Amino acid sequence: MIDQAFSAGAAIELLLKATLATVDIHLIRESGSNHIAALSLSGKHTKPAVPPLPDIRTLAPPGAVTILELLANQKFSGSSDLKTVLAVRDSAVHMGFVDARANERAVGGLVKLVGWVLAVRRGLGQDGDWDTFWSKHAQQAREILDARNEEIFTEFQRKISAAKARYAKLAGTESGRDAIPYLEEGEEPLAVNEISRETVCPACGCRGRTRFEVVLRPLVVDSEFPPGQPANYGQVIGRPDQFHCSVCKLALVGDDLTAAGIVEEVALSAEEMSRDGFFDWLLMNSIDEQP
Known part of the structure; x- marks a missing residue:
């Protein structure tokens, strides 16, 4: 079981990095790692002094997923699966101990993660056959x-059923019905890299809110740049990150959003892009500024 836990973590990490390295070896290099080794591995450096095991620090799997999201132009919904796989691997490596149930969840998470990466590989023109x-x-x-x-799907349905029961209890009293319009207006403060849009709640039908993570997408101009090379960074989009209904208290993230059909990316409005602090965030997080 320890071997299985270690292998699952190693498999997804190596698959992620192999996918990025096939695009460009520098995509897996952590900021501050050995430039010469990276250049040598990519065949772009001619000096012979390269150790048998190149000294190159690479991205952790979550960082690799972030870059793949940009390359694939799609949100990765399995962050909890990735955390489970890596936590079980670390337990095996550092403690020599693996919980049987956690290991079973990790194997399921691994298969789901591999499916996503293989789909991304196919989109990038790489071998992604299941x-x-x-x-x-x-x-x-x-x-x-x-x-x-x-x-x-079963867990999603459980959440929907529980939310419907809470709504029925609230709407069963006159005071509860009177409170619904006020509850619909409730919303937590947004971070500078978030926007929020009104969304019909899939459980109670009231006005809920979907929060979108703001990301920068490279634009490609084939006539001037090779395929896959960004011409500029003018496209700012929002990717669904979480949904919350203040009336029935339904909260959805990750795979739950997919099950609910809340998957569409949105373009930011001029008003959303003119919020205080947004322009500064945009400058600080432009792709040109990233290591």
Whole structure:
């Protein structure tokens, strides 16, 4: 079981980094790591003094996922799965101990993560065939993925049912019904890199709010730049990050958003981009400024 936990963590980390390195070796290099080693591995440096095991510090898996999101132009919904896989791996490596139930969840998370990365690889023109990757374990991996998706859907339905019950209790009294319009107006303060849009609650039908994470998407101009090379960074979009209904208290994140159909990216309005502090955030987080 310890071997399985270690292998799961190593597999997703290596797949993430292999995908990025195939695009450009420098994408996996952590800021401040050995430039010469990275150049040598990419065949762009001619000096012979390269150690057998190049000294190159690489991104942690969450950082690799962030870059893949930009390359694929799609939000990654399995952050909790990634955390589980890495936590179980770290427990095996550093403590020599693995919880059986946590390990089972990690295997399910791994299969889901691999599915996402393979889809990204296909979009980037890389080999992303499911059967080739899993080889003789392909059918077993599909069964694990189906079970994981069923688990996600069941949990989503449980949350919807609980939210409907809370709404029914609230709407069952006159004072509760009177409070609903006021509850619909409630919202927590936004961070500078967040926007919020009104969304019909999938549980009670009231006015909920979807929060979007603001990200910068490179624009590509094929006539002037090679495919995949950013021409400028003028496209600012919002990706669904979480949903909350103040009436029935339904809260959705990650896979729950996909189950609810809250997946569409949005373009920011002029008003949203003119909020206090947003322009400064935009300058600080432009792709040109990133290491």
